[in-house]
Amino acid sequence: MWYDLMAESYKKLIVQRLEEVKQKNKHIAAIYNNYSKLGEALERKHKYGTTHTGGYSKENEELQRVKDEMAELYRSKCQNDQRLINANHAITEYERKTSELMAEKIKLEATSSQLSGRYARIEVELHKIRIDNEQLNDERIATNTTVTMLTKQIQEMENDRIHFLNKIRELNETRIDLLNAEVAQEEQRRHSRVQEMITNVVQDVTEKDFKLEAMLKRMPETNASGDLLLGDSLPSRAEFNFECDEGEVNDVHWLDGETFATGGSDRKIKIWKTDGHGGQTRIDSLAGSNAALTRIDYDRDRKFLIASSNDKNVRIWNLDTSRLMSTLSGHADQVTCIKFYQSHSAVSGSADRVIKIWDLQNQRCSRSLFPASKILDVATNMGGSPSLFASGHFDKKLRFYDGRSTDPVKTVEMGGRITSLDVTMSGCELLISTRDDTITMIDLRTFQTVHCYSAENYRTSSDLSRVVLSSGNEYVAAGSSNGSIFIWNKESTKLEKRLSSSSDNAIFSLSWNPTGYGLLSSSKQKVVTLWK
Secondary structure, eight states: OHHHHHHHHHHHHHHHHHHHHHHHTHHHHHHHHHHHHHHHHHHHHHHHOOSOHHHHHHHHHHHHHHHHHHHHHHHHHHHHHHHHHHHHHHHHHHHHHHHHHHHHHHHHHHHHHHHHHHHHHHHHHHHHHHHHHHHHHHHHHHHHHHHHHHHHHHHHHHHHHHHHHHHHHHHHHHHHHHHHHHHHHHHHHHHHHHHHHHHHHHHHOOGGGHHHHHHHHHSOSBOTTSOBOOOOOOOOSEEEEEEOSSSOEEEEEESSSSEEEEEETTSOEEEEEEOSSSOEEEEEEEOOOSSOEEEEEEETTTTEEEEEETTSEEEEEETTTTEEEEEEEOOSSOEEEEEEETTTEEEEEETTSOEEEEETTTTEEEEEEOOSSOEEEEEOOOTTOTTEEEEEETTSEEEEEETTOSSOSEEEEOSSOEEEEEEOTTSSEEEEEETTTEEEEEETTTTEEEEEEOOTTOOBOOTTOOEEEOTTSOEEEEEBTTSEEEEEETTTOOEEEEEEOSSOOOEEEEEEOTTSSOEEEEETTSEEEEEO
8 A cells, every 4th residue: 555655646746747847848839839939930031032131130139039049949958858857767777676665565565474474473472471370389388398398207217216226225225235145155154165165175184195285295285266276187078068059159157166057149147066976967047138148157156157148238146046136238339358357346348349348336437449440359367467458459458457456558469469368376477369370478577478389270269269278278279160179288398189070160268167167168060179
């Protein structure tokens, strides 16, 4: 519509200008007509002649004047024509600009239409957002109310937890008092049994026993565990072998001269008793672990058995009651080794590269050490310092720690990753097994190597294979990956014996009988063998 109005106004402007030109040229047309008439009259006069010379002169002047006026009028006409041309050009330019403006107007109208549609959509979305915001605000208010209520419940639960912790602390103190009383009673019973045994032995001694008595006086009476030692006997045959577990037997450990414990992938510790006639009987089974057991240690004085497990925990059982006393949690990966340490402590090592010292009375971790390498075995009961213990690592380093500090007091580099540690009865020497198929004895007073043991066909069976010293410290025994057991003389390092089993399954663990007579071995395929 706006375009039509513009076109109509331009038409009126053109017609108006043409009328103005017509009005301006009207008197020119009259003069031109008069000039034409005068010219015709003059031609007639020339044609027919005249006697009025004065009149002719007047007419010439009048004609000249008319010519001049005609020339002036022609100039005016040319100027007017030029103005008309210019006006036409201006009109053409206006029409072009009008077309451009109209095209721009159409584009702007399309853009305006798009913006109007977008504005309408935004209005709808904004309305929806307002509704959602109101719903969220209602939900926020409800959530704040719920949070306030839950916070109040948490505070009440925290108060209850503190109350229960206080109760647990009181019960723990009572339990510790009972345990101390039980330990004291057990010590008293043990002392009474020892006194009774001594009395019986003294009463049974006759004149025929003088020679045996003289021999016994020349030997150590008991080993570190309190068992009577008659001297180490070099085993030569298998007394018995049996399948004791449902899978691999990772560790075997003598508890006394007739009783031993086994632990492995069936997640139970089984207690066995030998009958002295080539047989054995299972007398107990200790449950509680959720994964395979890796190492066993035994505290004879308190009748406590401790074991490490692949479920990241350490557990303690009372063998008198066959009851699980506590589960020690804190490691982030499988626990590879455990040993009793000092009077009421234990040391554990794990694949998480952390060593933990456990307070067994309070059932908590008293210190964590970070050697930055996987721990494969630990050793305690070192004679030089009761607080000293050693750890063998995957990075081939043997580290010695004082339980009162966090950094190792000594580090020794070995030839391969360390799989097993065992301390001599005197506590002055340490036996070390490494994956380079060698066994080393070092002096704990100088940290220098004193003996090395190896054999042509000996191969370390695994990262957790266990080597042991005999009860009287006369021999060194190690199981091989081919199922054989190699026994060396401790002092001369001579290979004294090679025991071959009926199968070629790797030997994982060994334990020498506290009396010195009998060697237990456990293999990968759930077989335990007693060698005598």
